[in-house]
Amino acid sequence: MAVSSPDDSDSLRYDSDEISGSGDEAKTRNFADFIRETSKTRRLSDHVEILVVEHEKRTETGSMGMKDVYTAYLIESRIREENGKKKQVAGNPSSLWRRYSEFEMLRNYLVVTYPYVIVPPLPEKRMTIMWQQMSTVDHFDADFVERRRLGLETFLQRVAAHDEVCQDHLFHTFLLQGENWKDSIMGTGFQAKNCLSLLFLQQDSRIKNLNASFRLKKPDKRFEGLKIYAQELRNNISAILKIRAKLAGTLYGIHKIHGNYGRVFSEWSGIEKEMGDGLQSAGHFMDAYKDYIDDFMNEEEQISDQLKEYIYFADSLKAVCRKQEVMQYELERSEDLLSSKRLQRDQLIGKAPSKTLSLQGMRSKIFGPEKPETKDARLRQLEDQIEEAEEAVLRNQREIMSFMDHALSEVERFKKQKGADLKELFISYAVLQIKMAKRGITLWTNTKECFEKM
Amino acid sequence: MATSGDSPASSKGEISDTTREALANPLTDDDDEEEEILANNHAEGSETVLATTLKEDSQNPDLQRLAINSLGSDDHDTHDIFITVDDPQKHVTKMETYATYKVSTRTTRGDFDHPEYTLRRRYTDFLWLRQKLEETQPTHLVPPLPEKHSMKLDRFSEEFLSTRQRALNKFVTRIAEHPTLSFNEYFKIFLTAKAWELSSHRKQSASIVTRFGSSFKANASAYMLKNRSPEYTMMGEYVQTFGDKMGSVDRISQRILKEQTAYQEALTNFGPAFRLWSDWEVEMTDILNAFATSLESCAKAMEEVIEGQELHYVPLIKEYILYADCVKSVLKKRDLFQMEYELAVDEINRKKNEREQVKISDQNYSIGAIMGKNPQDVKEQKGVKLETQIDKLQKQVEFLNDKTECANADLKADLDRWHRNKRRDTKEAFIGMAERHITYYEQMLSGWETVMYVLRDQDLELPEPPHPSFSSSPQQETQNSSSESKEDSWVKVEADAVEES
Numbered sequence: 001m002a003v004s005s006p007d008d009s010d011s012l013r014y015d016s017d018e019i020s021g022s023g024d025e026a027k028t029r030n031f032a033d034f035i036r037e038t039s040k041t042r043r044l045s046d047h048v049e050i051l052v053v054e055h056e057k058r059t060e061t062g063s064m065g066m067k068d069v070y071t072a073y074l075i076e077s078r079i080r081e082e083n084g085k086k087k088q089v090a091g092n093p094s095s096l097w098r099r100y101s102e103f104e105m106l107r108n109y110l111v112v113t114y115p116y117v118i119v120p121p122l123p124e125k126r127m128t129i130m131w132q133q134m135s136t137v138d139h140f141d142a143d144f145v146e147r148r149r150l151g152l153e154t155f156l157q158r159v160a161a162h163d164e165v166c167q168d169h170l171f172h173t174f175l176l177q178g179e180n181w182k183d184s185i186m187g188t189g190f191q192a193k194n195c196l197s198l199l200f201l202q203q204d205s206r207i208k209n210l211n212a213s214f215r216l217k218k219p220d221k222r223f224e225g226l227k228i229y230a231q232e233l234r235n236n237i238s239a240i241l242k243i244r245a246k247l248a249g250t251l252y253g254i255h256k257i258h259g260n261y262g263r264v265f266s267e268w269s270g271i272e273k274e275m276g277d278g279l280q281s282a283g284h285f286m287d288a289y290k291d292y293i294d295d296f297m298n299e300e301e302q303i304s305d306q307l308k309e310y311i312y313f314a315d316s317l318k319a320v321c322r323k324q325e326v327m328q329y330e331l332e333r334s335e336d337l338l339s340s341k342r343l344q345r346d347q348l349i350g351k352a353p354s355k356t357l358s359l360q361g362m363r364s365k366i367f368g369p370e371k372p373e374t375k376d377a378r379l380r381q382l383e384d385q386i387e388e389a390e391e392a393v394l395r396n397q398r399e400i401m402s403f404m405d406h407a408l409s410e411v412e413r414f415k416k417q418k419g420a421d422l423k424e425l426f427i428s429y430a431v432l433q434i435k436m437a438k439r440g441i442t443l444w445t446n447t448k449e450c451f452e453k454m
Numbered sequence: 455m456a457t458s459g460d461s462p463a464s465s466k467g468e469i470s471d472t473t474r475e476a477l478a479n480p481l482t483d484d485d486d487e488e489e490e491i492l493a494n495n496h497a498e499g500s501e502t503v504l505a506t507t508l509k510e511d512s513q514n515p516d517l518q519r520l521a522i523n524s525l526g527s528d529d530h531d532t533h534d535i536f537i538t539v540d541d542p543q544k545h546v547t548k549m550e551t552y553a554t555y556k557v558s559t560r561t562t563r564g565d566f567d568h569p570e571y572t573l574r575r576r577y578t579d580f581l582w583l584r585q586k587l588e589e590t591q592p593t594h595l596v597p598p599l600p601e602k603h604s605m606k607l608d609r610f611s612e613e614f615l616s617t618r619q620r621a622l623n624k625f626v627t628r629i630a631e632h633p634t635l636s637f638n639e640y641f642k643i644f645l646t647a648k649a650w651e652l653s654s655h656r657k658q659s660a661s662i663v664t665r666f667g668s669s670f671k672a673n674a675s676a677y678m679l680k681n682r683s684p685e686y687t688m689m690g691e692y693v694q695t696f697g698d699k700m701g702s703v704d705r706i707s708q709r710i711l712k713e714q715t716a717y718q719e720a721l722t723n724f725g726p727a728f729r730l731w732s733d734w735e736v737e738m739t740d741i742l743n744a745f746a747t748s749l750e751s752c753a754k755a756m757e758e759v760i761e762g763q764e765l766h767y768v769p770l771i772k773e774y775i776l777y778a779d780c781v782k783s784v785l786k787k788r789d790l791f792q793m794e795y796e797l798a799v800d801e802i803n804r805k806k807n808e809r810e811q812v813k814i815s816d817q818n819y820s821i822g823a824i825m826g827k828n829p830q831d832v833k834e835q836k837g838v839k840l841e842t843q844i845d846k847l848q849k850q851v852e853f854l855n856d857k858t859e860c861a862n863a864d865l866k867a868d869l870d871r872w873h874r875n876k877r878r879d880t881k882e883a884f885i886g887m888a889e890r891h892i893t894y895y896e897q898m899l900s901g902w903e904t905v906m907y908v909l910r911d912q913d914l915e916l917p918e919p920p921h922p923s924f925s926s927s928p929q930q931e932t933q934n935s936s937s938e939s940k941e942d943s944w945v946k947v948e949a950d951a952v953e954e955s
Contacts, residue, residue: 229734236731243724250717257713260706268699271692275877282884419737426741427909433748433902440895448888454881 031094034079035172045161050175051076052153053095055145071145072097073152077175094176102182103152106174109190114165115323116407118414120158121312123151123305147305154309163413216328220404226411227321234314237307244304252293259290278454285447292439299432306425310418317414320407327403331396338389345382348375535561535630537645539623542615543574552576553610555619557626559645571646577602579644580622582656586640587629592787593864594635595872597628598776621769632871634864682792683862689869690785697778704771711763718756725749744908748901755897762890770883774876781872784865791861795854802847809840 038047054074059067078093103122110119156175160166170188173181265283269276541556554574561569580599587596600621608614629635643655725746732742812833 232734236727236734239727240724240731243720243727246720247717247724250713250720253713254710254717257706257710260709261703264699264702264706268696268703271695271699275880278881422735422738423741423909426745427906430745430748430902430905430909434899434906437895437899437902441892441899444888444891444895448885448892451881451884451888454877454884 031077031079032172032176035077035176036167036169039167039172043161043163044166045157047080048160049078049080050153050156050160052149052156055149056097057140069140070099070101071140071148072099073149075156075175096176098174100148100152102174103155105182105185106171107155109170109185109188110159110165110168111319112190113168113188116320116403116410117162117165118313118316118320118410119165120155120162121309121316122155123148124308124312150302151305151309216325217332218328220324220328222408223321223324223404227318230314230317230321233317234311237311237314241304241308241311244300248297248300248304252297255290255293258286262287262290275454278450278452281453282447282450285443285450289443289447292443296432296436300429303425303429303432306421310422313414313418317411320410324400324404324407327396327400331393331400334389334392334396338386338393341382341386341389345379345386348379348382533631534563535559535636537626537630539575539619539626542619544610544615551610553615553618555622557645566642566646568646573646573649575644575652577618577622579652579656580625582652583640583644584625587635587638588783590638590640591635593784593791593861594632595780595784595865595868596635597625597632598773598780599625600772601776617769620765621773624769624773628875681796682789686785686788690782693778693781693785697775697782700771700775700778704768704775707763707768707771711760711768714756714760714763718753718760721749721753721756725753740908741905744905748905751901752898755894759890759894763887766886767883770879774880777872777876781869784868788858788861788865791854791858795851795858798847798851798854802844802851805840805844805847809837809844812836812840 035044035048038044052073053076056072056074057069058072059069061067074095074097076093076095100122107119107122110117159171165171170181170185173184177184262283262285265279265286269279269283272279537557537559539555539557542553543555544551544553554576557571557573557575559566559571581602584596584599587594600618629638629641635641640655643652647655728742728746728749732739732746735742815833
């Protein structure tokens, strides 16, 4: 995360209402107050419109003299009009530039801070499952940047639509506060936690490889199911997107090759007397057939990007499941500790039969029975440890209970959101297909009429 | 031509004599092969020779036949012979593997012994028929046969055989519909002869065929025609471009078919992917399954487009690519006739020149005079000799002129017919293509409209679909509503009027 800060607030932030920058600071704070107050009771997205309106390629010379080239995105937030009335709040709208790495930072912070939340995904770093050959596309390709802009906008809107996360102070400052944002987010120490959780993840993956050693005694069935579901969601959407990419590629080819008919018909019409006119105009329609595919491809690509978001949502869901597993693992470890300590105590006071070959037994055989003082001291120490362990178990239990409560209601919310999103997505896909079919019918009917004139 | 093969053979000797004389000129001398080719040429035009020698009338019976020829093609009812080629079969013998096709003929023609024939023919038999037709009817445009080999396909695969069978059927039908070619003797043999009879016919003519073809092209291109009618130059250029364009159309259609096949394959997998997913999405099972159903029907529709294109569109384009070559070769043959004629005219002009020279020349120093003959006698002798030569040549020129005219007329009628057919066939092929695509998009439309119904039924909370364009255009809706409101106000006005009264 050691990126030189691009924020130079004076040059980066502008205020469309206020040309003179003197009252700027205070007015932004007013808008910030509005956001803070609103988000406490209602969804922020219902009252504040957040858009990523522009992007810009920038070059910056870093401390080491290395050139840093990146794209910055202009975030604009404004209060929505209610009943056609504009709310008079100073500092509204607000806009400022952020770069992708800052979005990443925000998201990482949210993941750490709200472990039970299925945090909305960012647009992918590198584009995958594409129908066009992407080897030629770099990070500054217009199409790539445009898609990323859309993806970032969706991300911000999704965060703003989340009942709990939208109240986050650092999220608000992300939208409003140009300078010092980085310092304040670093101040939360989320990175340390993040490192811990990263460590967990690494550990997790290592353990996964060893599989047998990391087996929960009492895995929660609901989360087990969710984990499988997330994997299936990812697999199914990936499969569908892969096929769609193939379809798009071939469909594009089909239309483009039809364009060649346009050329040949036009050339051919030059040598034909009676057929010439019909051929010529049929050729024009073939050209149109070639051209209109571009628009459809763009629209379809957008829909497929929306679907793709759910691949990454599936990953977020999996991450929540993994956190549950880690917590469960912690709980079980503390329980194990507690029971072993209890066993030790029981053995010490003779309640439980000690193992014949235990260290204790050996020692007592060799050195003779322990003195009562030392025994008492050990007993006391064990009692303390047991108390501590009991507390740890309780704490872990409480933590995991609250985590699971939160997480499960979060999953419910996610499911609802997914259902609505997918339905909308399916509708727009079906509408697009219908549009396509209608266009195809009109076009080929026209072409047929031309042929009939031949 | 009542008895097969006899008449061309017998007339051949007789004509080659005349040809030898006619062609005793510097351009073709010492070239036995060439001479023989031209002799063959004459053999084919034997009918014409007989006609000109018997009839003094300049009006050639061929021309009359042509009149019928061009009329007949428009009137399909006059067809009295119907032929189909179907049922390809693969035969495996110890010696070879080959395929045969069933050729069934129904005819009302008197010169056929039976009204119906059914027999099996091999591709090579068709090839033989076509060669024979080209030889005996050099002034006519003989339709093309499908190409001999297809590298892509196994020679005995069902797909290849049925494609070839359809092309052969087209070939035979085109001949049967041709007013002249359908009366060709060899065509009748092809349709009626038993297998062994046919093979004996084929053996008889094998040698000529190979020699004929080989040097023909070289011959025609070596000589620049003096006054070829621009019509033929244009036709030559036309058919060259036409062939090129058909080649392009063919390549385009092949590429489209390739893409469409890939598309169809992907589409076939697309539906099942949604069905798989539907197992995991309890609330959306119906929608996902509706998607799958729609995609499956799209895949099916695309399959039909591909099949239709392969069956009706591609073969026709391929046929016309080959046709372009046929037209080219028949134009070359026509040039050959004209070349013969022009060479003869050259010759006669030279002789006439010589005659004039002799008349005014002084023969005192001629070889004859030196040999002791009377120069005047020599002069007269030469004059007489030239006179007879000129006479002969004159006849030859007239004959060749007739022949060229005939060829021109035959060809013109055939080309006219070809143009008409080409126009009709390509038009049909293109319309077919458009119709197949329209059907495809219609099926696609109905598939997705069903999906829309499912989507709307699924969730009643869902507001009106964001785009109303799927069921009726927004303009229509607004029109409807505005007309309704108009009606309302109209009713109101009426009501007011009633109240007032």
